[in-house]
Amino acid sequence: MLGAGSGRTTAPEGLRAPKAGGLASCPSLACLTGHPWREPMEGAEEEPVVQCPVCLQQLPGAHINSHLDQCLQAGEGEAEPGSSPSCKRPRLAAAPPGSQAQGEPEEARPAAAPTIFSLFHKGRGGGQSPATPGWKSGAEREEAARKPEDGGSAAAGCGARLAQKLEGKPLAEQLRPDTLGDYVGQERVLGAQTLLRSLLESHEIPSLILWGPPGCGKTTLAHIIANSSKKNGTRFVTLSATSAKTNDVRDVISQAQNEKRLFKRKTILFIDEIHRFNKSQQDTFLPHVECGTVTLIGATTENPSFQVNAALLSRCRVIVLEKLSVEAMEVILMRAVRSLGVQVLGQGDQHGNSATGSSSSKSSEFPVYIEEKALNTLAYLCDGDARTGLNGLQLAVQARLAAERTTPLNITKGGSADGILITEEHVKEGLQRSHILYDRAGEEHYNCISALHKSMRGSDENASLYWLARMLEGGEDPLYVARRLVRFASEDIGLADPLALTQAVAAYQGCHFIGMPECEVILAQCVVYFARAPKSIEVYRAYSNVKECLRMHTGPLPPVPLHLRNAPTRLMKNLGYGKGYKYNPMYKEPVEQDYLPEELKGTDFFKERKT
Numbered sequence: 335m336l337g338a339g340s341g342r343t344t345a346p347e348g349l350r351a352p353k354a355g356g357l358a359s360c361p362s363l364a365c366l367t368g369h370p371w372r373e374p375m376e377g378a379e380e381e382p383v384v385q386c387p388v389c390l391q392q393l394p395g396a397h398i399n400s401h402l403d404q405c406l407q408a409g410e411g412e413a414e415p416g417s418s419p420s421c422k423r424p425r426l427a428a429a430p431p432g433s434q435a436q437g438e439p440e441e442a443r444p445a446a447a448p449t450i451f452s453l454f455h456k457g458r459g460g461g462q463s464p465a466t467p468g469w470k471s472g473a474e475r476e477e478a479a480r481k482p483e484d485g486g487s488a489a490a491g492c493g494a495r496l497a498q499k500l501e502g503k504p505l506a507e508q509l510r511p512d513t514l515g516d517y518v519g520q521e522r523v524l525g526a527q528t529l530l531r532s533l534l535e536s537h538e539i540p541s542l543i544l545w546g547p548p549g550c551g552k553t554t555l556a557h558i559i560a561n562s563s564k565k566n567g568t569r570f571v572t573l574s575a576t577s578a579k580t581n582d583v584r585d586v587i588s589q590a591q592n593e594k595r596l597f598k599r600k601t602i603l604f605i606d607e608i609h610r611f612n613k614s615q616q617d618t619f620l621p622h623v624e625c626g627t628v629t630l631i632g633a634t635t636e637n638p639s640f641q642v643n644a645a646l647l648s649r650c651r652v653i654v655l656e657k658l659s660v661e662a663m664e665v666i667l668m669r670a671v672r673s674l675g676v677q678v679l680g681q682g683d684q685h686g687n688s689a690t691g692s693s694s695s696k697s698s699e700f701p702v703y704i705e706e707k708a709l710n711t712l713a714y715l716c717d718g719d720a721r722t723g724l725n726g727l728q729l730a731v732q733a734r735l736a737a738e739r740t741t742p743l744n745i746t747k748g749g750s751a752d753g754i755l756i757t758e759e760h761v762k763e764g765l766q767r768s769h770i771l772y773d774r775a776g777e778e779h780y781n782c783i784s785a786l787h788k789s790m791r792g793s794d795e796n797a798s799l800y801w802l803a804r805m806l807e808g809g810e811d812p813l814y815v816a817r818r819l820v821r822f823a824s825e826d827i828g829l830a831d832p833l834a835l836t837q838a839v840a841a842y843q844g845c846h847f848i849g850m851p852e853c854e855v856i857l858a859q860c861v862v863y864f865a866r867a868p869k870s871i872e873v874y875r876a877y878s879n880v881k882e883c884l885r886m887h888t889g890p891l892p893p894v895p896l897h898l899r900n901a902p903t904r905l906m907k908n909l910g911y912g913k914g915y916k917y918n919p920m921y922k923e924p925v926e927q928d929y930l931p932e933e934l935k936g937t938d939f940f941k942e943r944k945t
């Protein structure tokens with residue numbers, strides 16, 4: 335996710351617009367406060383009053399700059415960044431980690447009040463900014479990670495360094511690529527010669543919906559766009575639909591309008607998990623996307639055709655990102671391993687050869703090893719989700735370091751040495767299987783139930799069991815599966831084996847009584863029964879034909895024939911209700927009688943219909 339951009343700054347009531355020319359004395363004020371200027375009230379003649387964003391004091395607009403400098407200098411001396419409520423107040427827009435001020439490209443900001451910006455930098459990212467001595471770029475971090483410190487060849491020393499690297503930000507966050515060059519995979523949409531790549535390279539960012547499974551790089555792509563958009567002075571603002579309110583969107587929009595009007599600066603609004611906004615929230619930014627006030631980039635794991643407002647969708651380019659391939663995952667994991675200074679141990683290495691990897695020549699200085707096989711397994715098991723893969727690696731390494739066990743290895747130059755070895759088993763432990771296999775809330779849920787339904791319909795008992803197990807092992811609700819079986823019993827088996835329905839209802843109740851994991855075999859039995867059962871869609875199809883007939887009917891529906899009506903009162907009898915009805919049990923021979931309305935006489939819904 336990009337930063338915690340959900341914080342909201344509400345425009346203070348007392349904030350008035352400066353008079354014409356007032357803005358020139360403090361061009362950065364709108365940026366600093368995050369408050370859009372309000373239009374002057376009609377007839378308002380008094381001097382504009384603004385609120386100091388630091389101490390919240392109301393001041394005449396002309397004094398704000400000098401006041402801000404004093405106020406901030408005082409605050410710098412007395413408080414830790416972010417510790418006073420005024421300093422802590424979150425700004426509306428949060429830039430992605432590692433980027434500049436939230437929503438404000440450093441280069442694009444007016445040069446006024448440098449003290450203000452330095453303070454704001456300190457307030458984020460643990461006080462590290464590109465200007466501070468301890469700060470390292472991604473490449474430098476990697477380089478530093480590769481270089482062992484002098485005299486640190488003991489496992490404990492290296493372990494401590496490694497543990498330190500893994501503290502704080504998750505590994506996946508630390509390694510989030512900043513440039514397209516470091517972005518792995520997704521060749522179909524981002525490879526050379528693709529439209530999106532050319533647009534990104536020329537800084538022509540259209541409104542986009544990035545749709546793809548978790549951890550495939552949606553947020554990362556947005557982060558890369560944020561970095562590159564800073565270069566041409568475009569603002570990049572982030573909101574997360576999980577926490578942002580409609581008012582937050584309005585605030586961003588109004589700020590974007592001001593920026594466009596006053597400074598001719600474009601705004602890109604990134605909304606993570608856009609599918610979590612309801613339709614009316616999505617409507618809020620529709621006109622502003624349309625008129626170009628903001629360029630929208632939405633990220634979603636859900637099919638946007640269902641989750642994103644159709645009007646909004648039609649104004650955005652939908653980019654479908656795929657699960658990362660195993661090869662792409664291997665590249666990402668190798669990069670991670672290198673950045674941690676962990677050495678990869680090929681199969682031959684266990685028999686006395688030197689370990690492979692960028693730092694193999696310094697094996698005695700890198701006493702933490704990971705089996706190549708472990709990395710391959712991780713690349714497979716994370717199912718194209720880079721975050722899961724990197725988290726799995728991080729957990730495995732941390733667990734091994736915490737265990738403080740050393741495994742003697744005979745791989746070093748000049749004899750044996752101790753080292754920490756991470757094996758395939760360790761990485762498997764580091765992964766949470768259910769998360770990898772199945773996304774209960776997402777599209778995978780529908781894909782798998784559909785695959786189960788179709789496998790049973792196709793009488794493939796093996797495939798049926800496979801899809802069932804995949805769902806249950808992934809944590810699916812057994813009652814959800816059981817409900818589908820009840821439906822299947824009628825829709826696909828129907829009268830070919832009417833007992834199927836009884837089986838399904840019994841399976842549903844069985845699941846209800848005993849729950850998982852005991853009920854899994856109940857569902858398995860039912861699924862195999864259904865896969866093997868004869869199939870008939872006779873009733874299902876006939877009923878569909880009736881529905882179709884009703885849907886296609888024009889004009890008022892035909893009345894129920896009088897002879898079929900009940901006549902509980904004298905009046906109804908007098909009106910002819912029930913007249914001429916032949917009570918079948920009274921007749922020995924078959925009864926000639928119409929049951930359909932007159933105009934449908936002779937209709938056969940069981941005959942296959944052309945739709």
Ligand SMILES: Nc1ncnc2c1ncn2[C@@H]1O[C@H](COP(=O)(O)OP(=O)(O)OP(=O)(O)O)[C@@H](O)[C@H]1O
Nearest residue numbers: 506509510517518548549550551552553554720721
């Ligand atoms: N294509 C990629 N190349 C390199 N690293 C990647 C790529 N995709 C993802 N990653 C790594 O995985 C981490 C998680 O990816 P990201 O946050 O972009 O996933 P996402 O698609 O937005 O997932 P979610 O829908 O769960 O938010 C990143 O921090 C980065 O380290």
